[in-house]
Amino acid sequence: MNPRAEWKSTNRWQWTWQSPMSAVWGGVNNQRTILIIDDDLGLSRMVALILRRQSFEVDVANTGDDGLALLQTKQYDAIVLDMRMPGKDGRTVYREMRAAGVESPVLVLSAYDARRARDELGSQAFLDKPFEPDVLVERLNQMIGDSARA
Numbered sequence: 001m002n003p004r005a006e007w008k009s010t011n012r013w014q015w016t017w018q019s020p021m022s023a024v025w026g027g028v029n030n031q032r033t034i035l036i037i038d039d040d041l042g043l044s045r046m047v048a049l050i051l052r053r054q055s056f057e058v059d060v061a062n063t064g065d066d067g068l069a070l071l072q073t074k075q076y077d078a079i080v081l082d083m084r085m086p087g088k089d090g091r092t093v094y095r096e097m098r099a100a101g102v103e104s105p106v107l108v109l110s111a112y113d114a115r116r117a118r119d120e121l122g123s124q125a126f127l128d129k130p131f132e133p134d135v136l137v138e139r140l141n142q143m144i145g146d147s148a149r150a
Contacts, residue, residue: 031057032144033074037067037093038082038109043129047080050133051140064088071097076104077144080136083110094121105143107136 034056038044041062048058059074061067064087067079079097083090094106108121111129125139 031055032077032140033057034059034078034080034140035067035070035074035076035104036060036080037062037064037085037090038080039063039085040082047136050136054137056140064090064093067093068096068100071100071102078140079104079106080109080140081106083108084112091121107139107143 032055034051036044036047036051036058038047038060039062044060044062048060051058059070059076061070064085067081068088071079079102081090081093085093088096090108090110105125106121108126109129109131110126125143127136127139
């Protein structure tokens with residue numbers, strides 16, 4: 001994968017990765033795109049690495065505000081959203097993105113009762129921390145497939 005740094009309107013450098021398979025698919029725009037919104041830097045890097053190895057295009061935001069800013073610039077096939085973050089928590093981010101018209105499916109990721117958060121928000125899926133990488137990829141593929149059929 002070829003790393004490329006881009007300066008984003010959030011006044012931060014953001015790394016994006018282009019898979020060698022993107023030439024086969026006709027470019028990055030045909031890849032499945034995921035936004036991870038999680039304040040845990042180590043976890044978000046690990047999740048991004050797992051997904052990139054599965055040929056997802058991944059952007060990472062480490063605050064709710066940064067995640068909302070990215071959602072204004074790009075449409076994502078799915079969003080991985082942590083519930084407990086300083087500043088804007090996952091519930092607030094979820095409500096604000098839905099109010100802004102973002103319809104991407106959301107995978108709620110939390111160490112604190114992700115199932116309850118999913119039910120409360122009406123999200124499509126949840127995953128409790130810690131989780132198995134295979135389960136994460138499987139859930140995202142399922143969510144993207146379900147959303148494409150809707």
